[in-house]
Amino acid sequence: MREQLKKFENLHPEIVFEWNDSETEAEGWLVINSLRGGAAWGDTRMKAGLDKNEVIQLAKNTAIKNTISGPAIGGAKSGINFDPADPRKAGVLERWFKAVSPILKSYYGTSAGINIDENSELLPLSEEFGLWHPQEGIVNALNKKGEAEKIRKIGQLRLGLSKIVENPQYLPTSSRKFQVRDVITGYGLAESVLHFYKIWGGSPSGKKAIIQGWGNVGAAAAYFLAQKGVQIIGISSLEGVIIDKEGMTPETITSLFLNKENNKLISDRLLPYEDAKDQLWGLPAEIFIPAAKSRLVQKDHLKKLINGKLELIVCGANFPFVENDIFLGPVTKMADEKIALIPDFISNAGLARIAAYLMSDKAQVTDEAMFQDVSKTIYKALKKCHTFNPENTKIAQMALEIALQKLR
Numbered sequence: 001m002r003e004q005l006k007k008f009e010n011l012h013p014e015i016v017f018e019w020n021d022s023e024t025e026a027e028g029w030l031v032i033n034s035l036r037g038g039a040a041w042g043d044t045r046m047k048a049g050l051d052k053n054e055v056i057q058l059a060k061n062t063a064i065k066n067t068i069s070g071p072a073i074g075g076a077k078s079g080i081n082f083d084p085a086d087p088r089k090a091g092v093l094e095r096w097f098k099a100v101s102p103i104l105k106s107y108y109g110t111s112a113g114i115n116i117d118e119n120s121e122l123l124p125l126s127e128e129f130g131l132w133h134p135q136e137g138i139v140n141a142l143n144k145k146g147e148a149e150k151i152r153k154i155g156q157l158r159l160g161l162s163k164i165v166e167n168p169q170y171l172p173t174s175s176r177k178f179q180v181r182d183v184i185t186g187y188g189l190a191e192s193v194l195h196f197y198k199i200w201g202g203s204p205s206g207k208k209a210i211i212q213g214w215g216n217v218g219a220a221a222a223y224f225l226a227q228k229g230v231q232i233i234g235i236s237s238l239e240g241v242i243i244d245k246e247g248m249t250p251e252t253i254t255s256l257f258l259n260k261e262n263n264k265l266i267s268d269r270l271l272p273y274e275d276a277k278d279q280l281w282g283l284p285a286e287i288f289i290p291a292a293k294s295r296l297v298q299k300d301h302l303k304k305l306i307n308g309k310l311e312l313i314v315c316g317a318n319f320p321f322v323e324n325d326i327f328l329g330p331v332t333k334m335a336d337e338k339i340a341l342i343p344d345f346i347s348n349a350g351l352a353r354i355a356a357y358l359m360s361d362k363a364q365v366t367d368e369a370m371f372q373d374v375s376k377t378i379y380k381a382l383k384k385c386h387t388f389n390p391e392n393t394k395i396a397q398m399a400l401e402i403a404l405q406k407l408r
Contacts, residue, residue, distance in 0.1 A: 001397070001404065002328075004401075004408075008407065009326050014032050017030040018052070019100075023095070026080055026081065026096075027080070030103065031055045033062070034074040039109070040075060041073055041108070042058070042062040043110055045079050046093075047082075050079045050080065055077050055078070058079070058318060061327075061344070065348070067402075068352075068378075068381050071360075072406075080093075097129055098129055105140065109135030110135070111134060118161075119162075122134055135355055138359065156359070159365050161354065165179070165367055174258055180354065181354070183220040185220070185348055186216060186219065187220060188348065189289055190221050190224030191378050192346065193225060193312065194228060195378060196312055207231065208231045209232050209289060210234040210283060210285045210289070211235045214237040214256075214265040216263065217291040217316045232247060235265065236273065241277070242269050242270060243279055243283065244269075286309055286312060288312070288313045292316075294318050298321075306339060313341045315348065339393065353373065354370055357374075381399065384402060
């Protein structure tokens with residue numbers, strides 16, 4: 001498998017579109033690892049310091065993710081190297097989407113990634129340049145049934161991804177409303193935890209967890225886990241750290257989830273990270289959810305958690321560990337060989353899976369149908385890993401081997 005993995009990592013992407021903004025220092029890349037099935041999907045992100053190599057790595061990771069989420073298409077990623085806090089951001093995005101719109105129309109589909117807002121930026125700009133939806137290119141590339149079928153599937157994408165979650169089985173009844181795309185990735189992380197214990201044995205109820213990151217992904221994962229009896233004992237975000245060794249109540253987690261502002265953790269219990277980091281990484285938690293930026297979790301952090309009582313990591317971030325490798329770097333491999341590690345291309349597949357489901361022939365645009373489809377997809381992927389490897393270690397390696405076989 002290592003030889004096959006290195007071959008995949010070193011294979012040049014099929015398409016690399018490089019862009020330099022005419023009015024600012026912004027630069028960007030659209031990387032399509034391959035046009036598997038004639039199409040490719042991957043989100044669009046903006047970050048200061050982003051480079052082409054990182055976008056290539058992310059496109060390869062998305063290629064693996066798409067083997068889990070379906071349909072059988074290639075992996076891609078768009079990245080813009082620019083400070084998202086710069087007041088010139090709107091103009092940069094407008095010129096970027098004008099440049100890539102012909103590709104988005106033909107065979108590439110995207111969604112809002114880091115520092116891009118779906119409602120206020122991605123959707124208006126894609127419409128401005130003649131797209132019915134940012135994933136129209138995938139529908140066009142895969143459509144074999146004519147214009148009516150294309151319109152139906154794009155309509156399902158528009159309606160389903162922006163749908164307000166109404167069923168109280170999934171989110172609390174409150175004045176604050178969430179769209180499916182806001183919470184589905186976090187839901188997938190939580191379902192990964194539940195499915196792990198269902199398949200490998202045990203119960204998540206009463207387990208203690210640490211959540212890293214309080215954006216849409218981390219906050220939603222914490223909310224869903226708390227409803228199932230998982231005790232959140234630590235939360236880490238850019239704003240600070242909350243520690244509660246006895247476990248925060250579901251009501252407390254719900255309040256933190258509903259009251260976050262612009263993906264910021266709001267609480268009068270916040271401790272500065274530098275003051276609380278030793279205590280945070282020394283907490284006796286069975287579950288760790290890294291759901292913040294890529295490459296934040298240091299090897300020493302991981303060792304402290306493992307030396308405690310850690311038994312499961314469910315990755316929300318792409319490449320959560322500090323290492324240079326795309327897949328199975330030394331820190332990832334250490335974690336995978338000591339405890340259960342569910343890789344992000346399974347646990348983080350919620351949004352990709354929702355899009356694939358909404359492009360299917362039998363999609364139902366209801367909370368129940370969409371959430372259950374994501375849960376079933378993650379369960380199926382983990383169950384297949386367990387079939388080939390019933391041990392609770394080397395799960396990530398097995399998942400990667402299965403995905404690479406699909407890509408051959």
